[in-house]
Amino acid sequence: MTANTIFSFATTDLILEIPTATQNQANFHFQSFSHPTSGYQAYLNELCLGAVLPWLREDFTPQAKVWPNTTALSSFWELVSGTAITLDATRLILVLSETIDLSELRVPQEWVDLPNWAGDYYLAVQVDPDEGYVRVWGYCTHAQLKNKGNYDASDRTYVVDASDIVTDISVLAVVWEFCADEATRYAIPEIPTLPQAQAQNLIARLANPEIINPRLAIPFQLWGGLIAHGGWRQSLYERRLGLPEQRSVIEWLQSSVSDIACAIGWGRLNLQLSAAGAKSAEQRQPGVTLSRQLAIAGQSYELSITPQGEPDAPYWRFELRNAIVGAFIPGGFKLRLLTEDLQPFPNNEDIATTAVEQLYVEVALEPQEGIVWEIEPLPENYDREILKF
The missing domain is CATH 3.30.1460 (Yope Regulator; Chain: A,)
Structure with missing residues (x-):
């Protein structure tokens, strides 16, 4: 059990304290987003990550780290909730909510249907910023999401009932250690890369910060093709903040x-x-x-x-x-x-x-x-x- 673990809720949930440093940092970073809605989304994700990552490093592997890197997190959280963490060759997706209703897990489509974003395991996390803790209450695999989850087109999420996921979080460590060959992924098609002109037009359109939820503003095939490209995802984030070109x-x-x-x-x-054979300082x-x-x-x-x-x-x-x-x-x-x-x-x-x-x-x-x-x-x-x- 890790140092920031408060207690195990009931007999299966895990309650982790949000470190004070993480709370202060998340409050500071709140301003680095285009709209209060995306800022609060990022705030919750940062609290979740700050509590869960130390536990993963202590109970699973010290090499647990954010994918692709911590610097990129803001460009993800501006656009979609969730965080990917790699545990050696395994990818785990943190899926959070504030609701006290733990009857279902809702996963944004991006983390399921984009091949370079999809994970092996999806961790259900309830965040309580006022009380300063997160509750890790279950997990499922990518294959379970695709086979047992229902797709909700209204907010582009996969919804899986709590009865169809593993709610004893202690099982995850056993599976990770002893069942490394378990089939966790469901085969998903590649998202076609967009033509450059189309991508630039979409970025210009979605850069408007008045579009509070750009992920729902265009068809998923276009949206997925845009943000699966790290460079275009970063460009969209920076344009929504009104920043000048950052990579000239x-x-x-x-x-x-x-x-x-x-x-x-x-x-x-x-x-x-110096040119070859140069003979003078000039x-x-x-x-x-x-x-x-x-x-x-x-x-x-x-x-x-x-x-x-x-x-x-x-x-x-x-x-x-x-x-x-x-x-x-x-x-x-x-x-x-x-x-x-x-x-x-x-x-x-x-x-x-x-x-x-x-x-x-x-x-x-x-x-x-x-x-x-x-x-x-x-x-x-x-x-x-x-x-x-």
């Missing part, structure tokens, strides 16, 4: 990296770049490159973006290196660039067939064109982003 590489190079980009690890490196030109530290398969790597060519005909070099000087990138790694709507183009990837010092892709881009980078194996805490040039 040109602005990062000319002035400074935005706070949002700094929070996910981007930074500037000032370099002295021939040496100061330069700036952008870099981001990544953790991949237990090792540290650095992704850098450096402008190349002449000012009137620039191109860009994306380069991946091992963070340890002299260390190599293992065979099988891939560095790939895609268009904003995730389409490949000629010479868009570099593959390490054997261990190599670096992988790089060079690309010429039009002003305001967006690019998406990907690496295989997937970096820890990876959330797809769109970089503007």
Whole structure:
């Protein structure tokens, strides 16, 4: 039993105290949303996460962590309630409510029907902010939601009766430890990626903060195709807050990296770049490159973006290196660039067939064109982003 556990309610529920630091932090973050409704939704989710995550780390695995990363949470909570947590290879979705009626579990469709959002287990959590605790009262699998849940089109949720979920929360730890091979997922179709022009039109429309619940404003196929793309989800969140462009590489190079980009690890490196054979200080030109530290398969790597060519005909070099000087990138790694709507183009990837010092892709881009980078194996805490040039 963890330090922030108050007691087990009845014999099956688990009551967890909301840490004071979490309550203070959630109150502070309340302002980082476009409308009081989404702000309160985020407030409840933050309280839930602050109480449940320490319990998962102590009773399940110390490696339990938010998916895709904590920095991305605001862009999720602005749009839909719920939080994903990874327990090693297992994904758990926290599904919360304030109601004292525990007769059913209601799960937003996004957490069920988007393949890259769906979980293995869905944890039912009642949040009581006034009393300072959360009650974890049951769980079910993704397959149970799809097989036994009823879809409610009015609020786009899957509703499963309490009699059809496991209400003894102690069972979850046993299942997680001893039934790792249990089939938890129901096969769901991929959501088609939207054309770029359509996505930009939807973002412009849904950026209006007077649309209090944008997830219900357009058909789910369009909505799902939009927010399943991490870059478009972030862009919609930032536009709803009235923020300027946060991922302009040109602005990062000319002035400074935005706070949002700094929070996910981007930074500037000032370099002295010299032409081959330069003989005087006058021939040496100061330069700036952008870099981001990544953790991949237990090792540290650095992704850098450096402008190349002449000012009137620039191109860009994306380069991946091992963070340890002299260390190599293992065979099988891939560095790939895609268009904003995730389409490949000629010479868009570099593959390490054997261990190599670096992988790089060079690309010429039009002003305001967006690019998406990907690496295989997937970096820890990876959330797809769109970089503007």
